Amino acid sequence: MxxxxxxxxxxxxxxxxxxxxxxxxxxxxxxxxxxxxxxxxxxxxxxxxxxxxxxxxxxxxxxxxxxxxxxxxxxxxxxxxxxxxxxxxxxxxxxxxxxxxxxxxxSGTDTSIVPGAADHAWTLNDPRKAHRFAERLAVVAAEGGNVAVCGGGLTGIEAATEIAESHPGLTVTLISSGEPGSMMGDKARAYLNKAMDRLGIVRTVGATITKVLPDAVELATGERVPADLTLWTTGVRVxxxxxxxxxxxxxxxxxxxxxxxxxxxxxxxxxxxxxxxxxxxxxxxxxxxxxxxxxxxxxxxxxxxxxxxxxxxxxxxxxFHQPVSLGRKDAVIQFTKADDTPGRFYLTGRAAVMYKQAVSSSPVPSMKLSKKMTVSAQLSKGGRATRVTA
The missing domain is CATH 3.50.50.60 (FAD/NAD(P)-binding domain)
Structure with missing residues (x-):
């Protein structure tokens, strides 16, 4: 054969x-x-x-x-x-x-939809570019500048909180078309907002971005959000x-x-x-x-x-869950139903930090261990909700 x-x-x-x-x-x-x-x-x-x-x-x-x-x-x-x-x-x-x-x-982040995004915004698609972003971020932070994070999904939230915690001298603005953390339950989302308040993150919610400029993000209202650096986390391309x-x-x-x-x-x-x-x-x-x-x-x-x-x-x-880091010292975990809608339970604070760390660090050890034994790759099959009945 x-x-x-x-x-x-x-x-x-x-x-x-x-x-x-x-x-x-x-x-x-x-x-x-x-x-x-x-x-x-x-x-x-x-x-x-x-x-x-x-x-x-x-x-x-x-x-x-x-x-x-x-x-x-x-x-x-x-x-x-x-x-x-x-x-x-x-x-x-x-x-x-x-x-x-x-x-x-x-997949990667799509910068092709909004004019200027491809030319003036950074993404988290490539670790080499992320490193260069970090180098530029340090300079902007030393000058007490402004950073705009575009997108209120989990990636945008994690990026905004991580940047705000690491560089407290910056003004970090999270620009989102919908409410940040909208996929979470009310209590988990309230905790999320409290954490962003603590970190001094400005939120511009319900905004449509029409253009990314070298030093600002332009909204449909005509408002320009100052941005020495713009991080683009919204939209997906394959x-x-x-x-x-x-x-x-x-x-x-x-x-x-x-x-x-x-x-x-x-x-x-x-x-x-x-x-x-x-x-x-x-x-x-x-x-x-x-x-x-x-x-x-x-x-x-x-x-x-x-x-x-x-x-x-x-x-x-x-x-099974929506784990979100809020910098290195805080996190919120929303446990979900099979279809990713929020369930009753959520986790916050130090316990959530440990949970999120375990989730983020598990793939590489799991891959190495999979060379020797069968390792479970998911926490839940979702029970009856995942079964096709028709």
Whole structure:
């Protein structure tokens, strides 16, 4: 029997876990797994706001994490996929043939919608740029300047609070179209607002941003919010690679998958994490590490079962929590229902800090441990709410 060639595109949280877990699950089979990523450094996306605030994180190297797993690492960028010939082309012209492809290219912040955002705003897409932002931030802080954080989602909240705590001399303004933390329950959101008040964060709520300027953010009202630095955390974009390859995608470019996370147009391709349009009984999953890691673990297990000729059960997932750091000394955790709506319980203060730290630091150890044993990748399957009844 010929060797089954498996290519994993993307070495973020989902791609790394899928590759390592699949290698362990197929160690007795004739399988060769290749993991492709532009950088040899593993990016901890959950902690990018810490880098932006000037903190140093551990330098995790992908080859070191993979060591002993049997997975081959190829540093490169996928530039094209031929799903009929089953070939991935990399920058420089190299080609990788595959029998099974795991598409884990993830997502980034979209700066293309608002004029000036691409030219004058910073993002948390790349750790190198986050480091440069931190260097510039230190200069602005020394001058007692202004920073605008655009977007009131969890990323924007974590970035604003981290920056305000690390540089108390700054004026930090959080600009949001909706209420920051709107996905949380009333009590958790009240705690969040109290924390932002304590840190002196100015909130501009219900605002539509029309333009980003070199020294300000312009709103639809005509108001200009002063900004020596602008951090953009709102809007999501995915790689156009799948759409360009003729793989069926939705309006946002996510690969449309069946209940086992296979592409509906090309079943030899599986999409995981932010790259996949995954529907559950309660609705469509939105891209987070919390949902991405389970798609990776499931796909590794499902593909291993398929290669052994065994039946594969549909993917099931339900959300469990919304963990939000509020600087290094505070946090709030909203526990949720399966569909990510707020539940009754929440956690704050030191206990929440410890909880959030455990969540943020768990992926890399989990990947390393997955080389030796099966590690659970999710806290909850969501119970009955995740089961398709129709």
């Amino acid at each position: 010929d060797t089954t060639r498996i290519v994993v595109l993307g070495a973020g949280y989902t791609g790394m876990l899928a590759a390592v877990r699949l290698a362990r699950r197929t160690r007795k089979l004739d399988v060769h797994i290749t993991l492709v990523n532009p950088s040899a450094r593993f990016t901890e996306r959950l902690r990018m706001h810490q880098i932006a605030a000037g903190q140093e994180l551990a330098d995790h190297r992908i080859p070191e994490i993979l060591d002993g797993s049997g997975v081959e690492f190829v540093q490169g960028t996928a530039t094209a996929i031929d799903p009929e010939a089953r070939i991935v082309t990399l920058d420089g012209g190299a080609a990788l043939a595959y029998d099974e492809l795991i598409y884990a290219l993830g 790689s156009p690679l799948a759409t360009q390859a003729g793989i069926e995608t939705d309006a946002r470019g996510l690969i449309v998958v069946d209940p086992t996370l296979k592409s509906v147009s090309h079943p030899s391709i599986r999409a995981i994490g932010d790259a996949a349009a995954v529907r559950q009984a309660w609705g469509q999953i939105h891209g987070t590490c919390q949902s991405g890691m389970p798609t990776a673990a499931y796909t590794a297990d499902a593909l291993a079962r398929q290669l052994r000729g065994k039946a594969v059960e549909p993917f099931r997932f339900g959300y």
